[in-house]
Amino acid sequence: MSIEVGSKLQGKVTGITNFGAFVELPGNITGLVHISEVADNYVKDINEHLKVGDEVQVKVINVEKDGKIGLSIKKASETYREPQQRSNQQRPKKQRDDFRPKENFEQKMARFLKDSEDRLASLKRNTESKRGGRGARRG
Structure with missing residues (x-):
């Protein structure tokens, strides 16, 4: 067979x-x-x-x-269905609100550095006050 x-x-x-x-x-x-x-x-x-x-x-x-x-x-099994492949035409179109102009490397790096500095400042503010670091009140 x-x-x-x-x-x-x-x-x-x-x-x-x-x-x-x-x-x-x-x-x-x-x-x-x-x-x-x-x-x-x-x-x-x-x-x-x-x-x-x-x-x-x-x-x-x-x-x-x-x-x-x-x-x-x-x-x-009879209940099994093959997963459908999506072609490029079936993908939903992006909304105008989702559009972000292309950034060059320098712009991306500047945005990353600003976000990173903001996060670090926030983290330092929160941790120093909890462990009695500089400027924290005691007693």
């Missing part, structure tokens, strides 16, 4: 590792379901989702030249 990318098959989990699960497909062919392809949400421990001997439906997502077969359980 030839395994083709995109086909959905029934398989049996034969082994579990920390990075995925090995699934035996029809014809005694084994493929790997990577941990990121087990469920729609984040999977910390694959043992919470699969056990050796479980029957699972998988979708073939790649077949490499050396014979390795990549499988996905989440893409085999």
Whole structure:
């Protein structure tokens, strides 16, 4: 039996590792379901989702030249939807209020230095008064 990318098959989990699960497909062919392809949400421990001997439906997502077969359980489910790619035309247009004229390096550096000095002055004001530094009242 030839395994083709995109086909959905029934398989049996034969082994579990920390990075995925090995699934035996029809014809005694084994493929790997990577941990990121087990469920729609984040999977910390694959043992919470699969056990050796479980029957699972998988979708073939790649077949490499050396014979390795990549499988996905989440893409085999009926509820899975492919994420849509956004083209440049679909991006929302920037509002006029968001427009900032291009700054050259010197202008950016001057703005950075001013912001940095303001933050340092504020930080010094707040910390000196708390630890009794210069100019702080005592007693």
